[in-house]
Amino acid sequence: MGIVALQVSRAERQRGYIPYTRRPINWHTDGYYNGPDERIRAMVLHCVRPAEDGGVNQLLDPEIAYIRLRDRDPAHIKALMHPEAMTIPENREPDGTLRPVSIGPVFSIDPDGSLVMRYTARTRSISWRDTPETTAAVRALTEILNGDDPMMLTVRMKAGQGVLCNNVLHNRTGFDPDASAESRRLLFRVRFHNRVKGS
Numbered sequence: 001m002g003i004v005a006l007q008v009s010r011a012e013r014q015r016g017y018i019p020y021t022r023r024p025i026n027w028h029t030d031g032y033y034n035g036p037d038e039r040i041r042a043m044v045l046h047c048v049r050p051a052e053d054g055g056v057n058q059l060l061d062p063e064i065a066y067i068r069l070r071d072r073d074p075a076h077i078k079a080l081m082h083p084e085a086m087t088i089p090e091n092r093e094p095d096g097t098l099r100p101v102s103i104g105p106v107f108s109i110d111p112d113g114s115l116v117m118r119y120t121a122r123t124r125s126i127s128w129r130d131t132p133e134t135t136a137a138v139r140a141l142t143e144i145l146n147g148d149d150p151m152m153l154t155v156r157m158k159a160g161q162g163v164l165c166n167n168v169l170h171n172r173t174g175f176d177p178d179a180s181a182e183s184r185r186l187l188f189r190v191r192f193h194n195r196v197k198g199s
C-alpha cells in the first residue's frame with residue numbers, strides 16, 4: 001500500500017477530508033468505512049514535522065476497550081459483534097468515485113484469534129443498529145473513550161518519531177489554529193491489511 005502524506009492541503013482531491021485540515025479528529029480506527037475484505041489491521045504514523053501548536057494523539061488498544069466494555073456488561077460485546085452493528089452509508093468522494101456502503105460489526109475475531117475493531121465516533125453519515133442493546137453499548141464505549149483510562153496513551157510526536165500499531169483507536173487534537181499562517185505539520189501514514197507479525 002502507498003505512503004500517504006498527511007498535511008494541510010487545499011488540493012481539490014483532498015478538500016473536505018478532515019485529515020488534511022487543522023481540525024480535530026474524533027476517535028476511530030483507520031478504514032472503518034472499508035468492506036470486510038479490506039479491513040485495516042495495522043498502520044504506521046511517522047512524524048516528519050510536528051505542528052507548532054497542538055496535533056496531539058491519544059491512543060487506546062482495542063483489546064483494552066473490549067475488556068472495559070465486557071467488564072461493564074457482556075451484552076455490550078454481543079451488541080457490537082452483531083454483523084449489522086454499524087453502517088457507514090455509501091459516499092460520493094470528492095474525486096467522483098463512489099465508496100460503497102459498509103455494514104459490519106465493531107468487534108470481530110480473525111481466524112488466528114486476534115481482535116479486529118472497526119469504529120468511528122462520528123455522528124453524521126453513520127447509522128447504528130436500532131436496538132436498545134446497541135445504543136447502550138455505543139454509549140458505554142463513548143464514555144470509555146472520553147474517560148481517562150490508565151491504559152490510554154497521549155503522544156505529541158516529535159520529528160522522527162512514529163507509531164507502529166495494530167490499528168489502535170486514535171484521535172487527534174486540532175493544531176496550528178492561526179489560519180493566516182502556514183502549518184508545516186507533516187505526517188506519513190501507511191496502512192496494512194495484515195497485523196504486525198508476531199504481535
Ligand SMILES: [Fe+2]
Nearest residue numbers: 028029030170
Ligand atoms: Fe486515523
